[in-house]
Amino acid sequence: MRDFAQLLDRLAFEPGRNGKIRMMAAYFAATPDPERGYALAALTDSLSFADAKPAMISGLAAERTDPVLFAMSYHYVGDLSETVALMWPARHGEAEPPLLSEVVETLSTTGKATLPRVIAGWLDGLDEIGRWALLKLITGSLRIGVSARLAKTAVAALGPHAPDDIEEVWHGLVPPYAELFAYAAGTGPKPDTVDPTPFRTPMLAHAVDEAKDFAALSPADFTAEWKWDGIRVQAITGFEKDGRPAQRLYSRSGDDISGAFPDLMDSLSNGRWGAAALDGELLVVIDGRVQPFSSLQQRLNRKTVSQKTIGQYPIHCRAYDILLMDGEDLRPLPFAERRERLEAFVARIDDPRVDLSPIVPFASWEALGEIRSDPAAHHAGDDADAIEGLMLKRRDSVYVPGRPKGLWYKWKRQPFxxxxxxxxxxxxxxxxxxxxxxxxxxxxxxxxxxxxxxxxxxxxxxxxxxxxxxxxxxxxxxxxxxxxxxxxxxxxxxxxxxxxxxxxxxxxxxxxxxxxxxxxxxxxxxxxxxxxxxxxxxxxxxxxxxxxx
Missing domain, CATH: 2.40.50.140 (Nucleic acid-binding proteins)
Incomplete structure (x- = not known):
């Protein structure tokens, strides 16, 4: 636990991305299993403990500190873990510092009645930094400037694989990730994941440079689509090993947001999808018209949603790419061919909550510029206010993760x-x-x-x-x-x-x-x-x- 606490402390003060990667990679290389696996799970917010709650921590602090002083300190500091770590009157010598694996396994198995005594003993055996790290782990709020993607990049630095390779196998594995580390280091095979609906790293676009890019690019090589004012998602279906259907909705950062959109999840489970993965935009659509982004915000950042909210803000997926169809990975195909497959797929599922993002025909960059400046005059329907601009995609572009140059561009309407x-x-x-x-x-x-x-x-x-x-x-x-x-x-x-x-x-x-x-x-x-x-x-x-x- 002490080594993990020191890592968190150093990461919190390291401003550079590469510096953070080096620190994590060095820790993973020097730390044995299962300690490094649980550290990785903590860094990627993949741990949760049903009975260890902030209220329990506050209760422990109330037993060891003056409640008035603690309340004043908490109000000033603004962070529960930091306040308790600084104020905790440790009884040194009564307990040994625990291993990180011991902490995780104990928090996962110990009953609610016994847990406060166990946590208090850990706090007694740790120094200030160790207490802070322990409490951050328990409350699930590390806040040290490390994303799941950055942690996976650090894992990839252990061996010959790219971060995208690590991402591909990530979503079917569970802590402490021994098979993942062996694969990353090149000493073990690619893990056989059990996740039937894995997230796939999205392909991103560059902002278009009108003066530079249009002079070098041929409009005949590109298709154009509207850029919608929603949030990007992946809607994925598959099958468990026993044949049961599975569905999941991800944000573009890989967060599982399925619980907030049960109406769309019902569409994914209608039996007509098969094993598929759509890349699209999440929108609120009422009477066929896309609503302002403020309507979509009523549905975002919720673990659950009421029937009233579902009725007021019905959700919709506007698809613009297909990554998997009937179990076949379509990402190596050119965009033009993927688009044909997408059109066939959307027609097959025939779902009112899923439709196509229309292609915008154009003959020249000048003509496309006129369309961009006045979508209402060039768009069939009443959705002009929900259009941010245009997306330009090379017809022959394969779907690759990250932001490759020269393949996809975004051309926003609003100059300021x-x-x-x-x-x-x-x-x-x-x-x-x-x-x-x-x-x-x-x-x-x-x-x-x-x-x-x-x-x-x-x-x-x-x-x-x-x-x-x-x-x-x-x-x-x-x-x-x-x-x-x-x-x-x-x-x-x-x-x-x-x-x-x-x-x-x-x-x-x-x-x-x-x-x-x-x-x-x-x-x-x-x-x-x-x-x-x-x-x-x-x-x-x-x-x-x-x-x-």
Whole structure:
């Protein structure tokens, strides 16, 4: 447990992506099974303990500390694990520090009545960092800037396999992952996963550079589709080993969101899918019309959903690619052929909750630009307000994970619209004085040691009171540093929160460190679904400046 605690502590203070990968890879290489397997499970949020809850930790703290002092300290620190770790009056010498495997196995098997005494003994045997790591493990909120993808990349660094190879076998395995580590190191075979509905790493697009890209690309090589204002998902069906059907819905980051969308899951279980995987957009559709993103937000970030909400915000999947059909992996096929298979598949399942994202015909980039600027005049239906722009895909592009160059492009409609990462938060004024409601945000820029975030603006409007509550909770749960009334929140390539920012224009400014100043920035929407690594880059703002000037 001590070695794992030291790893967490070092990861929390390491700002660089490559540095985090090196730390985790070194730990995995030096740590035996099953300790490293349980560490990997903790880093990827793959552990849960039914009886170990924050209320139990608060109860233990109340027994060992002055409750008034603890309440005041907790209010100031804002993090339960950190507060208890700092204030815990350990009875040193009464217990030995436990192994990580001992902690995990005990938390999974010990009854609720006995668990508090066991946890108290562990806290007595650990130092401050060990207590913090233990409590973070128990409460399931590590918040150290490590995503599941980054941890899998560190596992891949142990041997000859790519991170995507590790991702492919990941979803059918369970901790402590001994077979995964053997495969990663090249000393064991590829694990025989039992997951009938595995997540597949999605293919991503580059933002189009109108001046550069269109001069080098032929429109005859590409197809165009509308870019919908929803969230990207994978809808997957398969069969268990005993023949029972299985269904799952993933976000594009690989999170299982099936429980929040039982209406769509009913469609996946209608028996006509077979073993299939669709790549598409999750939307709310009422009377055939796509609703604003705010309607979809009523369904997001929920473990369960009421029948009333299902009725008010009916969910829909608009498919634009097919990765698996009747058990056949279609990703090696060119997009044009996959599209034909997709059209046949959607016709076969004949489901009102699943349809095709239409192809947008065009003859030249100029003609496509006119379509992009006025979707309402070129789109059959009333969905123009739900269109963000266009997607351009090479007809011969195979489906490959990540963001390959030259294959897929996104061409957004809104020139003054960026996806930025929240970096700092400050308390508001008046009725917002108790909320963190002013947000400084940044975009990615090349730095001496890789990508860094540079602050480019501050926003304190554009969100509802309900959204403010969620934003305030995010700030409090993800604070990394405090500077008086300002909190720094986690903002790495693997962890953080993306905000879609609208603004009226952009000026060069010597008063701002980034060199730019936004006019009237506000939050257009909260991108809970979007990984921080996919936020916009500074060169997007540079292009806007060039366009304005």
């Amino acid at each position: 619209n960026v996806d930025a990462v929240m970096m700092y938060a400050q308390r508001g004024h008046g009725k917002r004085a108790s909320f963190y409601s002013d947000y400084t945000f940044g975009v990615w820029k090349d730095g001496p040691e890789g990508d860094v975030l540079v602050p480019v603006g501050k926003a304190y409007s554009g969100f509802t009171d309900q959204e403010l509550v969620k934003l305030d909770r995010f700030v409090r749960n993800n604070t990394t540093k405090r500077f008086g009334p300002v909190r720094e929140v986690v903002h790495t390539r693997e962890e953080g929160l993306v905000l879609e920012i609208l603004f009226e224009g952009l000026n060069r400014s010597t008063r701002h460190k980034s060199g730019v100043a936004m006019r009237f920035p506000r939050v257009a929407r909260i991108r809970w679904d979007k990984p921080t690594a996919e936020a916009d880059r500074f060169d997007v703002l540079e292009k806007m400046l060039a366009t304005e000037g």
